[in-house]
Amino acid sequence: MKTKVFDMTAAVNGSDIAAAAEILRGGGLLAIPTETVYGLGANGLDSAAVRRIFEAKGRPQDNPLILHIPEASWLTRYCEDVPEVAWRLAEEFWPGPLTMILKRKPCVPDETTAGLDTVGMRCPDHAATLAVIRASDVPVAAPSANRSGRPSCTTAAHVLADMEGRIEGIVDGGACSVGVESTIVDLTVTPPRLLRPGGLPLEKLNDVLGGVEVDKAVREKLGEGEQPRAPGMKYRHYAPQAPVTVVTGDGAKSARYIARRSGEGVGVVCFDEYAHCFGEAEVRCMGSEGDKAEQARRVFDILRAFDDISVDEIYAQCPDSEGLGFAVENRLKKAAGFQTVDLPFGKTVIGFTGQTGAGKTTLLRELEKLGAYIIDCDALYTEMLESDVTLQNDLRKAFGDEIFCEGKLDRKALGTRVFSDERELAKLNAIVFAAVPRGALQRIREAEQTIIGIDAINLTDCLLRDFCDYTVAVTAPKELRLRRIMTRDGISEEQAMLRMAAQREESYYASRCDHVFINDAETPQKLAQQAEEYLNHLIQELKEDL
Ligand code: TXA
Ligand code: MG
Secondary structure (H helix, E strand, O other): OOOEEEEOOOOOOHHHHHHHHHHHHOOOOEEEOOOOOOEEEEEOOOHHHHHHHHHHHOOOOOOOOEEEOOOHHHHHHHEEOOOHHHHHHHHHHOOOOEEEEEEEOOOOOHHHHOOOOEEEEEOOOOHHHHHHHHHHOOOEEOOEOOOOOOOOOOOHHHHHHHHOOOOOEEEEOOOOOOOOOOEEEEOOOOOOEEEEOOOOOHHHHHHHHOOOEEOHHHHOOOOOOOOOOOHHHHOOOOOOOOOEEEEOOOHHHHHHHHHHHOOOOEEEEEOHHHHHHHOOOEEEEOOOOOOHHHHHHHHHHHHHHHHHOOOOEEEEEOOOOOOOHHHHHHHHHHHOOOOEEOOOOOOEEEEEEOOOOOOHHHHHHHHHHOOOEEEEHHHHHHHHHHHOHHHHHHHHHHHOHHHEEOOEEOHHHHHHHHHOOHHHHHHHHHHHHHHHHHHHHHHHHHOOOOEEEEEOOOHHHOOHHHHOOEEEEEEOOHHHHHHHHHHHHOOOHHHHHHHHHOOOOHHHHHOOOOEEEEOOOOOHHHHHHHHHHHHHHHHHHHHHHO
16 A cells, blocks of 8 residues: 655645545545644544554554544534533643543444543644544544554654555644643543643643542553553553663752763663763753753654664653653653652752761751751661561561561661671661662652751662762761760770771772761861851852752
């Protein structure tokens, strides 16, 4: 079959419209441009034509199609009991990137709705397509025009790459202006439910509907046997050869995280501002960090590009969920099978590490006075041993029931277990180094403060370091440390020396951090003053950096 291309990029001419409409009326397949992505259209009332869509796409039969209509008044032709809110939404947002799930009328065949008693209705915002649908006088069932499992098509060239020879025609209407598919809201349930974030921001939908519930499948991977309300949400829309990891958080933060793992053989999807950060990696830019509309326009194009680039793994920066960010985030996370590193947005995290007696605690107390939220990882660990079920289970799996006493963890028993056995200690460290960052991240996210200080002797040995915008090694002259430990812990010089000898070298911390703070103040007052000055300066600098 030869696929006929109707070029409507510049002007729309009557005979092309008529010819394209004729393909639809004759039961053929016609790819159509919309403002979101290209659709693969057929007469939605013609079962045989609809079946051909599934064949051409290689689409699973249980995934229903959306009916495209040229104006809201067509709703009553195909839908029963159209609620008042549907008319209001249509008035407000059509033509535009919104699909409403409504009760279907019997004239809509099972092939179109995959047997559901509901049907998705949408009025796309594209002059050529609206003209073709009107001329055909049939509702156009159209999924995105990609082959199943591929990214949606945002240009006619993408459609031809996937569909040439498999369909009768394609209307070339230029590149899609939105770039991600329509927002889908189910109006047959109360409260209305968002089944897919898309080109119409959730906030705008909420302005009209209020209290829209977000379907679970939007935010996370469903478990075995769980069914999303939009059948299509269970399919991974794009499966690159290499595994994808989405990294959230402010651009500077996620860029730093990715840069540490970047290099030859790595693919990076990033905001324009950070393109230079990733060395030998294959880098593709999504647009600038603040321009979510541009990110939406480019996201599928970029994912598609990775088909022809050989990499072992792919990391993607990700916008926050506001506005169009929600749709971009969802498409990236779906491409990643929801493999995500959730770094925080809007927070500056400063990590402190160093030997005991160097004065970390004083420094952090000063930071707290400046309005920061402080996470003391020793205290956090102790707290998690008491209350964190995942940590307790991991410990039980590794060390057995004998480290528990009447259901509670027995720290002494655990200590004895790992005390003189290096392999047991390594086992414990692996568990702790996974748990503490997880707990810290949760506290960072929940904190109201925007500046966070982390106090951790093992800061640079685990994931904690990845959350930090800046790391500081606190050091002090040996003599001073010795005296401080003796006074603080009330122990002899000999005991204090032993304790110091058991620690890592100063250079270990210094070489792993962004900055070394030398704490050589003779009195606590002097130290506090020195710390305050230093921290004020640091906070200022980090703010400018963001
Ligand atoms: O922007 C768009 O919506 C594009 C353009 C072409 O209009 N179309 C599109 O269609 O993205 P498609 O088939 O790729 O995605 C439609 C999604 C699928 O996840 C499907 O499961 C869901 O909508 N869907 C369709 N009818 C439904 C229904 N009655 N109930 C629940 N979900 C439905
Ligand atoms: Mg699709």
